[in-house]
Amino acid sequence: MTTDTPSLPVRVRFAPSPTGPLHLGNARIAVANHLFRLKTKGALILRIEDTDAERFDPNSEKLIINGLKWLGISPDEGPGLGGNFAPYRQGERNNIHKKTAENLLNDGFCFKCFCSDAELEDERKNAMAMGIAPRYLGKCRDLTESEIIANGDKPFTIRFNVKKAQAGREIVIKDLVHKRVAFPTNAFGDFVILRADGSAVYNFSSVVDDHLMGITHVIRGEDHLPNTPRQVLVYKALKARPPTFAHLPLLLTSSGKKLKKREGKTPNLEDLRVMGYTHDAILNYLASMGNPTFNAKEILSADAIAKKFEIERLGRGAVKVDMEKLKWINRRHIRGLGSDELTEMIRPFLQTAVLDDDESNIKDFVVAIRENISLLTDSAKYVPIFFKHLPPMNDEAKEVL
Ligand code: GLU
Numbered sequence: 002m003t004t005d006t007p008s009l010p011v012r013v014r015f016a017p018s019p020t021g022p023l024h025l026g027n028a029r030i031a032v033a034n035h036l037f038r039l040k041t042k043g044a045l046i047l048r049i050e051d052t053d054a055e056r057f058d059p060n061s062e063k064l065i066i067n068g069l070k071w072l073g074i075s076p077d078e079g080p081g082l083g084g085n086f087a088p089y090r091q092g093e094r095n096n097i098h099k100k101t102a103e104n105l106l107n108d109g110f111c112f113k114c115f116c117s118d119a120e121l122e123d124e125r126k127n128a129m130a131m132g133i134a135p136r137y138l139g140k141c142r143d144l145t146e147s148e149i150i151a152n153g154d155k156p157f158t159i160r161f162n163v164k165k166a167q168a169g170r171e172i173v174i175k176d177l178v179h180k181r182v183a184f185p186t187n188a189f190g191d192f193v194i195l196r197a198d199g200s201a202v203y204n205f206s207s208v209v210d211d212h213l214m215g216i217t218h219v220i221r222g223e224d225h226l227p228n229t230p231r232q233v234l235v236y237k238a239l240k241a242r243p244p245t246f247a248h249l250p251l252l253l254t255s256s257g258k259k260l261k262k263r264e265g266k267t268p269n270l271e272d273l274r275v276m277g278y279t280h281d282a283i284l285n286y287l288a289s290m291g292n293p294t295f296n297a298k299e300i301l302s303a304d305a306i307a308k309k310f311e312i313e314r315l316g317r318g319a320v321k322v323d324m325e326k327l328k329w330i331n332r333r334h335i336r337g338l339g340s341d342e343l344t345e346m347i348r349p350f351l352q353t354a355v356l357d358d359d360e361s362n363i364k365d366f367v368v369a370i371r372e373n374i375s376l377l378t379d380s381a382k383y384v385p386i387f388f389k390h391l392p393p394m395n396d397e398a399k400e401v402l
Contacts, residue, residue, distance in 0.1 A: 011043025013218050015069070015076070016207065018050045019061035023068040023270045025287065025322055026222060026252040026260045032287045033249055033315075034220050035074045039307035046214055047079030050207065051092045052200050062090075068270045071280050073303060086214040091206050098201035101209050101239070102159050102194055110165055110238035111194060113149060113157040114141040136190030139164075159195040161205070161231070166238050172230040177218075177247035177313050184230040192231055204228050208235040216244050220312070223248040247312050250291060253321045260322070267322050277378030279346060282331040291316035297326075300334045332375040340368050347380050354391045355384055362388070 013034045017027055038045040047069070049062055062080065069076065078084025088094055105111040114137075116124075121137070128135040142162060167186040174182045194205035201209070211219060226248045236243040252260050254267045268276060273283060281300055289297035293316070294309040335343065344367045348356065355363065366387045370380055384391075 009215075009217050011038065011041040011217050012046060012215050013038050013043060013220055014046040014048050014211065014214065014216050015074075016048040016050050016221070017061075017065050018053060018056065019065065020053070020056040020058050021061055021269075022064045024260045025267065025270065025273075025283075028068065028072065028270050028283070029252060029287045029290060030220065030222055030249060031069055031074055032072070032284060033247075033312065035072075035303060036288060036307040036310040037218065037220060037247075037312055039304055040310050043217070044077040045074070046084070046086070046216070047076035047082070047089060048210060048214070049080055049090045049092075050203065051090055052095075052203065052206050054200065064271060071270070071274060072284050073280060091201070091210065094206070094210060095200060097213065098206050098209055099195065099199060102201075102205070105161075105194075105238055106159065108238070110162055111159050112142055112144070112162055112191075113152075114160045114191075114193070115144075115152045115155050115157045116140055137192070139191060142191060156197040158193045158197050160191040161194050161235065161238070163189065163191050163231075163234060166234040172233055174226075174229050174233060174246060176226075177245060178250075178315050178317060179223075179226070179248055182226065182229075184227075186230075189231065194235075204231045205235060208232045208239070211244060212236065212239055212241045218247065219244045220247045220249065223250050247315075249315060250317055250319045252290065253319050255321055255324065257321065267324075277350060277376030278327065278331050279334050279377065282327065282334040285334070286327045286330050290320045291318070297330050300330070300337060328375050335374060335377070336371060338371070340364055340371075343367050343371060347377050350377050350380055351384070352381075355388055358388060358391065 015031045015034050017023065017031075023031070034045055037043070047066075049065070051057055051062075066079075066081070076082060078086065078089060080089045082089075091098075102111060106113070116137075120140075124138055125135040137160065141160070142164075163186075170186055171183045172186055174184070176182055192204060193202050195201055229246060229248075233243050254260060260267055270283070274280070284303060285297045285300050285306070288303075288306045288310070289295050292310070293314050294311055295301070295306050338346070341364075344364055347367055348363075351363070355366075366383070367380075369387065370383045373383070374380055
């Protein structure tokens with residue numbers, strides 16, 4: 002399927018795990034999905050992948066939704082928005098995941114695994130000691146009915162029977178960015194799809210939901226490329242056609258490290274908003290990364306960028322976040338804004354005493370500083386020069402600012 006002549010109406014999804022605020026890498030994936038959906042006049046679905054209780058952060062769903070809104074990305078379906086395929090939080094779809102696993106169990110594509118954590122750990126250590134890649138050796142794959150019954154109330158996970166689903170020596174993935182990627186079928190063992198507590202594991206829940214939600218294109222980070230062969234096997238077991246994949250290279254920090262949600266010097270989306278970056282500058286910068294059809298030398302609307310967006314032409318190499326370039330784009334954007342629009346953008350960064358002043362003074366101030374600021378927050382340092390008649394800021398006000 003090409004991007005220009007899709008045979009089905011395009012449905013893409015942004016599927017973040019609620020484990021912290023959006024970092025630029027996540028935001029870039031959201032932007033790519035958004036541009037693709039605009040270009041193809043398709044639908045964008047927001048799905049919250051909250052099946053990993055250990056990494057769950059209760060504040061992040063709100064941060065994610067607000068972050069998307071701030072960037073001007075409005076999903077067509079998602080939590081709080083509804084849609085034909087609700088619910089859109091995976092935690093609320095557990096019955097669907099369990100039912101699907103049960104069907105696969107009946108078809109022999111899955112089996113119950115009673116191995117304890119300690120047994121699996123031993124298996125792992127032995128493999129390491131022998132210098133081979135650890136993988137599940139299939140102890141419970143062929144248990145008889147009476148052996149299963151003999152396990153009584155022992156907790157069990159549900160594993161996917163890789164041997165049953167695989168055919169041939171390779172699993173080939175057609176990817177719009179990476180073109181053809183082949184994985185040897187013996188690269189992994191039978192993987193867990195349902196944990197002992199009944200919750201679904203990512204490689205399973207994401208396929209079940211992408212399939213049921215009619216997703217035609219999966220556009221996500223390259224870190225998920227190694228998961229894709231497992232997912233393709235799950236599609237096969239479900240007798241479903243896999244979507245078209247596009248794995249985008251990861252963003253790196255300026256020193257070449259992986260971006261993390263909670264650490265590192267590279268600010269996340271919320272930090273950037275507070276620092277005084279405009280949402281259009283960020284969207285333009287993210288859209289320009291590794292993109293030969295758009296270099297962000299001029300600030301365009303998402304619709305205009307989308308018209309020239311060709312996902313197949315995105316670069317395959319990792320891209321470093323360049324804060325200087327982002328600041329330069331921000332400066333250009335600010336300079337190009339009309340005085341009314343810029344005034345509204347700067348207003349949240351001004352202290353009350355300034356906001357209480359005459360509206361015409363505020364506008365004159367904005368027009369006068371427009372050429373001199375790179376960030377909306379830079380406006381603060383010009384306040385004492387322009388508003389000499391106002392009382393000086395005390396330390397507390399400075400701190401708040
Ligand atoms: N929930 C995954 C993540 O946040 C994304 C999964 C996907 O796009 O398939 O990394």
